Structure formats: C-alpha cells, structure tokens
Amino acid sequence: xxxxxxxxxxxxxxxxxxxxxxxxxxxxxxxxxxxxxxxxxxxxxxxxxxxxxxxxxxxxxxxxxxxxxxxxxxxxxxxxxxxxxxxxxxxxxxxxxxxxxxxxxxxxxxxxxxxxxxxxxxxxxxxxxxxxxxxxxxxxxxxxxxxxxxxxxxxxxxxxxxxxxxxxxxxxxxxxxxxxxxxxxxxxxxxxxxxxxxxxxxx
Amino acid sequence: xxxxxxxxxxxxxxxxxxxxxxxxxxxxxxxxxxxxxxxxxxxxxxxxxxxxxxxxxxxxxxxxxxxxxxxxxxxxxxxxxxxxxxxxxxxxxxxxxxxxxxxxxxxxxxxxxxxxxxxxxxxxxxxxxxxxxxxxxxxxxxxxxxxxxxxxxxxxxxxxxxxxxxxxxxxxxxxxxxxxxxxxxxxxxxxxxxxxxxxxxxx
Amino acid sequence: xxxxxxxxxxxxxxxxxxxxxxxxxxxxxxxxxxxxxxxxxxxxxxxxxxxxxxxxxxxxxxxxxxxxxxxxxxxxxxxxxxxxxxxxxxxxxxxxxxxxxxxxxxxxxxxxxxxxxxxxxxxxxxxxxxxxxxxxxxxxxxxxxxxxxxxxxxxxxxxxxxxxxxxxxxxxxxxxxxxxxxxxxxxxxxxxxxxxxxxxxxx
Numbered sequence: 038x039x040x041x042x043x044x045x046x047x048x049x050x051x052x053x054x055x056x057x058x059x060x061x062x063x064x065x066x067x068x069x070x071x072x073x074x075x076x077x078x079x080x081x082x083x084x085x086x087x088x089x090x091x092x093x094x095x096x097x098x099x100x101x102x103x104x105x106x107x108x109x110x111x112x113x114x115x116x117x118x119x120x121x122x123x124x125x126x127x128x129x130x131x132x133x134x135x136x137x138x139x140x141x142x143x144x145x146x147x148x149x150x151x152x153x154x155x156x157x158x159x160x161x162x163x164x165x166x167x168x169x170x171x172x173x174x175x176x177x178x179x180x181x182x183x184x185x186x187x188x189x190x191x192x193x194x195x196x197x198x199x200x201x202x203x204x205x206x207x208x209x210x211x212x213x214x215x216x217x218x219x220x221x222x223x224x225x226x227x228x229x230x231x232x233x234x235x236x237x238x239x240x
Numbered sequence: 241x242x243x244x245x246x247x248x249x250x251x252x253x254x255x256x257x258x259x260x261x262x263x264x265x266x267x268x269x270x271x272x273x274x275x276x277x278x279x280x281x282x283x284x285x286x287x288x289x290x291x292x293x294x295x296x297x298x299x300x301x302x303x304x305x306x307x308x309x310x311x312x313x314x315x316x317x318x319x320x321x322x323x324x325x326x327x328x329x330x331x332x333x334x335x336x337x338x339x340x341x342x343x344x345x346x347x348x349x350x351x352x353x354x355x356x357x358x359x360x361x362x363x364x365x366x367x368x369x370x371x372x373x374x375x376x377x378x379x380x381x382x383x384x385x386x387x388x389x390x391x392x393x394x395x396x397x398x399x400x401x402x403x404x405x406x407x408x409x410x411x412x413x414x415x416x417x418x419x420x421x422x423x424x425x426x427x428x429x430x431x432x433x434x435x436x437x438x439x440x441x442x443x
Numbered sequence: 444x445x446x447x448x449x450x451x452x453x454x455x456x457x458x459x460x461x462x463x464x465x466x467x468x469x470x471x472x473x474x475x476x477x478x479x480x481x482x483x484x485x486x487x488x489x490x491x492x493x494x495x496x497x498x499x500x501x502x503x504x505x506x507x508x509x510x511x512x513x514x515x516x517x518x519x520x521x522x523x524x525x526x527x528x529x530x531x532x533x534x535x536x537x538x539x540x541x542x543x544x545x546x547x548x549x550x551x552x553x554x555x556x557x558x559x560x561x562x563x564x565x566x567x568x569x570x571x572x573x574x575x576x577x578x579x580x581x582x583x584x585x586x587x588x589x590x591x592x593x594x595x596x597x598x599x600x601x602x603x604x605x606x607x608x609x610x611x612x613x614x615x616x617x618x619x620x621x622x623x624x625x626x627x628x629x630x631x632x633x634x635x636x637x638x639x640x641x642x643x644x645x646x
Contacts, residue, residue, distance in 0.1 A: 060442065063388070068404025069439035071395060086294070091492070093501025097297025098362045117442050158506045172583070176373070181585045185469070185478025192477060203337045234477035239466065239523050261643065266591070272642035274598060275591025289497070297497025303564045320645050380578070382587045 040212050044140060050135020051110045054130050056081040056112030061123060066178045070117060074145050076174055077113040081105075083170035088162045090147050092152045135190075139219035141167040142194045146201060155200040163198040164191055170203050189229040189236060197222035243415050252311045253342020257333050259315030262377050264326060269381045273320060280316040281379055284308075286373035290300040291348050291365045295355045338393075338429050342422035345397045353431040359405040366401040367394055373400060392432040392439060400425035405417060446618050448503035451547060455514045456541020458615045460536050462487040462518030465580050467529060469516050476523060482580055483519040486509075494551050494568045498558045541596075547573040548600040551609060562608040569604040570597055575629035595635040595642060603628035 059080025063073035079086075082099045089097040099105040116123065145166025149159040167193045168184055170190075175182040184191055201218035208214055228234070250404025262283025282289075283312035286303045292300040301342070302308040321325065326333075352362040369393045371387055379384040387394055411417055433439035465486025469479035485492075488505045495503040505511045522529065529536075551572025556566040574590055574597050581588040590597055607624035614620055634640070 057536045066384065067441060068388045069390060070442055072385070075388060089494055090293055091503050092506070093299075093503075095294065095501075096357060096361075097294050097296075100294070103360070103401045106360060114247065119394040120442055129372055152502060153547060154502060154506055155509065157509070157512060158502075175586075176582060177385060178387070179382065179585065181377075181472065181474070182478070182583060183583065185583070186293060186474060188360060203358070212571060221629055229331050236477050238477055239470040239479045267645040269587065270644060271587070271591045272593060273586070273645055274642050276645045278591060293496055298501075299498075299560060299564075300497050300498065303498070303560055306561065308561070309563060323645055326542060379582060380588060380591070382582075382585065 040216075044215075047136055047140050048144065049104060050133050051140060052081050053108050053115075054133040054137060055170055056109045057116040057123070057130065058134065059170075061111055061120070062174060062178060064116075066093060068178075073117065074113050075163035076177055077116060078109055079177065080170045080174040081112065083173035084141065084144065084166045084168060085170075087169045087173070088149065088166045091165075092154060092162065093151055094148065094152065130141040131230075135223050138167045138190060138194060139197060139222035140228070142222060143218055145203060146198055147223070160195060160198040160202055162236055163201075164194040165216060167191075167194045180185050187235050189234050190226045192236065193222045193225035193229065198224055207230045245418075246411070247364050247418075249345065250339055250343050252307060253336050254343060255284050255308060256311050256315040256318075257336040257340060258373055259312045260319040260326070261337065263316055264323070265377060265381060267319075267323060267417065271381075273346050276320065280319060283310055283373045283377040284312045284315065286376035287344065287371060288328065288348065288373075289382045291352065291369045294358060294368075295352055295365065295385075297351065297355065309362040312429055317435050331384055339422070340394060341370045341397060341429070342391050342400060342425035345425060346404060346418050349401055363398060363401040364407055366404075370394075370397045371428035390438050393429045394404065394436050395439065396425045398426035399428055402426075447584075447621075448450040450498055451620075453542055454550065455510060456539050458487050458511060458541040459514050459518040459521075459541060461576055464517045464528070464540065465576075466519055466522035467526070468580060468584060468632075470522075470526060470571065473583075479523065480519050482583055483522060484515055484617055485583065486576045486580040487518065488580035489549065490566065490574060491551065492570045493575050493579070494555065494572045496633050498560060498568065500554065500558065515537035519607060531566045541599070541629050543571045544596060544600060544632070545603060545628035548604055548628060549607060549621050549624055552604055566601060566604040566608055569607075570600040573600045574596075593641050595640050596632045598642065599628045623629075 056077040058076035060073045062080070063076035068076065073095040082097075082105070086097045089095060099109075103144070117230070146159040146163035149162040153164070171184055172182040175184075197218045200221050201214060204214050204218075205211075259280040262280035263276045265283070272280065283309070286299075288302070289300045292298060302312075315414035345366040347366075348420060349362040349366035351367040353359070357365070374387055375385040378387075400421045403424050405420075407417050408414075462483040465483035466479045466497075468486070469482035471548070474482065478487040488503075488511070491505070492503045495501060505515075546571040552565040552569035555568040556562070577590055581590075603624045606627050607620060610620050611617075
C-alpha cells in the first residue's frame with residue numbers, strides 16, 4: 038500500500054469518527070434523528086467547509102467526492118443504531134480522532150498553500166480544518182464551544198502546523214514532513230490528555 | 241397566467257411569510273426593532289444564502305434581485321406593525337409557509353444541479369434552502385434549532401427532493417415533476433402536523 | 444500625511460480595538476487564552492469576512508494583507524496581558540471603536556459597490572462590515588447578540604450609509620463624502636450613548 042493511500046484511509050476514518058462523535062453529542066441533547074444526523078454531518082465536514090469558503094474553494098470539498106458522503110452516512114448510522122455500545126469503543130475512537138485531527142490539519146494547510154496564501158494563513162486554516170467542525174457542532178447544540186474553554190488540541194494542531202510551515206520549504210513535497218508534523222500533533226494531544234494539561238485563563 | 245409566473249409568486253409569498261415569522265420569533269425574545277428586522281431577514285434568505293455560499297454562487301441570490309428585498313421589507317414591516325393581529329392569520333400563514341417550503345426545496349435542487357453537482361448533493365441543498373433559514377434564526381436568538389428537536393418538515397423536504405431526483409431524469413425539464421414533488425412535501429407536512437408525527441430520538 | 448494614509452491608520456486602529464474588545468468579552472466568559480484569542484480574531488474580522496463571503500470576494504480580505512494579522516495579534520496580546528489595566532482606557536477605546544465603526548461601514552460599502560451591487564445592498568453590507576464581528580462574537584460566547592437587543596449603533600451605521608449612497612453619485616470619488624458620512628455615524632452613536640437612546644421593542 039502506498040503512503041498516499043494510507044493517508045486517504047486515515048482521512049476517511051477520521052471523518053467517520055467525527056460524524057459519530059457529532060451524533061453522540063446531539064443525542065445527549067435530546068435531538069431527534071434528523072437533528073442528530075445534521076450535527077453528525079456538520080461535525081465531520083464543518084472545519085473543512087469553513088476553510089473552503091474562506092479561501093474561495095467552492096463548491097466545497099465534500100460536494101465533489103462521494104466517498105465522504107458515504108463514510109459520513111455510515112458514521113451517522115453506526116452512532117444512531119449502536120449508540121449504547123459506543124462507550125466501550127472510546128479508546129479506539131480517541132486514537133482515530135487524534136490521528137484524524139493531525140491529518141486534517143496538514144491537508145488543510147496544503148490546500149491553503151495551493152491557493153497561493155501565506156504560511157501564516159495556512160497555519161490558521163489547517164487548525165480551522167481540524168477544529169471548527171466541533172465549533173459549529175457546539176454552536177448548533179447551543180453551548181460555548183468546548184475547545185474555547187479547556188481542550189488543548191487546537192494548540193497541538195498549531196504546533197504541528199508551524200513545524201510544517203517552517204520545514205516544508207526545505208524539503209518541498211516530501212511526505213515525511215507531513216508524517217512528522219502529524220506525529221507532533223498526535224504526541225502533544227496524547228500527552229496533554231494524559232497529564233490533564235490545560236491552557237491558562239486570561240484573568 | 242403562466243405556470244412559471246405562478247411559481248415566482250409562490251416564491252415571493254413564501255419569502256414574505258418567512259420574514260414575518262422571523263420577526264415574530266424575535267419579538268418573543270425581547271429584541272428591538274433592528275434585531276427583529278435582522279432576524280426576519282435572515283429567516284427569509286438564510287437557507288438560500290447558505291446553499292449559494294456552499295455551491296459557490298456568489299454574490300448570493302437575494303443581492304441580484306430587488307424583488308426579494310422589497311418583499312422581505314414588506315414582510316418585516318407587516319409583522320412589526322400588525323404584530324397583535326397576526327395570531328388570527330396563523331392558518332393562512334401555515335399554508336403559505338408550507339407551500340413556500342415545498343417550492344424552496346425544488347428551486348434549491350434545480351440551482352444545485354445547474355452547478356453540475358450530484359443529485360445526492362442536490363437533495364441536501366434543496367433541504368438546506370428550505371430549512372436552514374430557521375436554523376440561522378434559532379442560532380441568532382440563542383436556542384437549539386427547533387427543527388433538530390421535533391419538527392418533521394425537513395423529512396418532508398427530503399422525501400419530495402428524493403422523488404424529484406429520481407423522476408426528473410426521465411422527464412427532463414417537465415414542470416409537472418416540480419409540481420408533484422412539491423405536492424409530496426406539502427402532503428407529508430400537513431399530515432405530520434395534523435397527526436402530530438415526530439421523528440424518534442436516537443437513544 | 445495623505446488623507447488615504449490617515450484612513451488606513453484609522454482602519455488598523457479600529458481593528459486593534461475590535462480585537463481587544465473580543466478578548467475582554469471572552470475573558471468574562473471563562474475561556475482559556477486560545478478561546479479568547481479566537482474570539483478576539485473573529486470580532487476584528489468577522490463583519491468584513493461575512494461581507495466578503497456574501498459578495499464573493501474570496502480569499503477573504505484579511506488573508507491578503509499581513510498588516511491586519513499583525514495588528515490583530517497585537518490587540519489580542521495587549522488584551523491578554525494588560526487585562527486588568529484596560530478599564531482605565533475605556534474612554535479611549537470607545538473613541539477608536541466609534542471611529543472604526545464609521546470607517547468600516549464606508550469601506551464595506553465601497554467594496555460592495557466595486558462588485559457592481561446596488562446601493563441598497565451596499566448599505567446593508569456596509570452595516571454588516573461594521574456590526575457583524577460583534578454578532579459572530581456573541582454567537583460564539585453563546586449569548587443573544589447585544590446589537591439585536593439595545594445598542595443603537597447599527598442605526599447610526601445605516602444612517603451614515605444611506606447618506607453616502609445618496610450623495611456619492613453627485614460627487615464620485617470625493618473623499619469628503621466619506622468623511623462626512625463617517626461624521627454622521629460618529630455623531631449619532633456618541634449622542635445615542637450620551638442620551639441613552641434605544642430603539643423601541645416591537646411589541
């Protein structure tokens with residue numbers, strides 16, 4: 038299996054897990070199955086969609102590749118029907134979620150750079166790709182976005198993204214820069230969760 | 241009167257009723273007249289605007305046709321000034337709202353297909369066109385979108401949209417496919433409200 | 444110093460103050476420094492970003508000019524580190540905020556007209572440019588947008604914008620039309636705050 042193929046499978050798996058996590062959040066808020074499905078969908082595609090709209094890449098990405106629609110539908114249905122059994126899978130889901138976030142950051146950066154935008158903007162858009170699906174989900178279920186209050190994984194994305202932005206120009210197109218940047222994101226997030234790290238409050 | 245003309249009048253009437261309903265929702269939330277007007281506006285155009293942004297049809301539709309601005313202003317002013325009398329009109333408003341939702345779904349699908357997107361995406365964007373004005377309204381008045389909790393009309397839109405997506409290719413451009421798809425949406429919604437149907441919760 | 448230069452400095456100063464005010468709002472809501480920074484950012488660029496997306500000017504403006512990113516970062520850092528001292532500066536901040544709102548309205552209108560859209564749409568987009576950063580901020584901190592409830596400054600923007608829309612065609616490109624329209628916005632807002640003006644509620 039090619040490395041590119043592996044990355045594509047990670048992309049789809051991450052999308053699947055994002056869709057599931059959206060449905061689970063919605064279920065806890067007493068939404069019906071339509072509402073839960075919409076929340077699952079926007080959690081999975083929200084970050085990439087906001088990035089695409091901001092950089093001007095329309096129609097947005099998921100409209101052009103039916104693999105995503107298929108994987109998201111599968112994630113939504115799995116969460117709807119196997120809701121009660123999912124708690125056993127939290128560890129597995131956490132792994133795929135974390136790897137997915139790492140990859141989404143890098144793919145988001147690459148797409149932004151393709152549009153001729155600056156590395157600084159690419160770092161921002163990479164982080165938005167990974168993190169803002171959850172922000173849209175939280176706005177729709179009417180709560181302050183979790184990530185603004187205590188999660189540390191946006192910081193992990195930013196760290197990996199900055200690494201990529203600095204190293205990429207020295208080894209253009211080298212896939213190991215991608216892999217290493219992802220590893221940084223995954224490592225920081227796993228450590229942060231284990232040690233219960235949190236960013237300081239402003240006041 | 242041509243059928244196309246009739247559909248345009250339904251479009252404008254639906255927009256008018258959407259604007260009114262937005263203002264009414266805002267009034268119940270103690271907004272001032274500026275806030276109520278903005279909510280009326282986004283309720284009327286929100287769904288189509290989100291569709292246009294996602295498929296890349298910008299400037300968004302309502303900017304290019306002053307009929308919409310005129311009709312929305314009229315709907316907002318009517319609701320602001322005749323607020324107390326509106327409760328008597330609920331039945332009439334419900335009819336126009338339902339017919340409007342049916343038409344918005346179909347118009348949203350047609351525009352999406354014009355952009356070369358797949359029938360699956362067209363079903364989604366048709367539903368978004370009809371339903372997401374209310375979602376934006378609910379986010380702005382800070383409540384969980386009603387449609388995610390108990391309304392069944394998104395399901396009605398999806399059913400009519402799927403019918404259209406399947407039948408249209410057999411009779412391309414035939415206006416009766418539009419009319420029949422709208423009839424399905426209207427029939428399901430009216431029945432759903434009468435019988436108090438609701439989608440099941442996930443858990 | 445050229446007048447154009449002066450306007451650019453006002454633009455950047457207004458952006459700086461907007462970013463600060465976003466961070467302050469977020470701090471009151473117990474967000475961490477990442478959350479507060481994001482809120483500062485969207486408060487500063489949110490209005491112009493929504494305008495750019497709606498009229499189809501992508502990539503959105505702030506991605507193409509690093510001055511904005513620099514000024515916003517400075518505003519966020521100032522608010523994060525000098526949080527406790529800011530209360531002394533409220534008067535100064537109010538002045539720059541008010542002048543900034545006046546300028547953002549006019550710049551937003553000019554950009555909208557450049558895209559060939561109607562003066563009515565330009566009035567709306569000018570107001571959106573000035574006001575919707577605060578709306579996005581309020582949605583993200585999960586409260587009903589302040590401006591929909593009691594602020595009167597949207598009305599000030601609309602008044603100045605309508606003046607500009609009417610007078611500009613008679614003196615095309617004359618910078619004094621811009622200055623005078625800004626003066627109207629500033630005068631109405633300052634008077635409104637002094638006299639505690641508020642728009643009536645609909646009911």
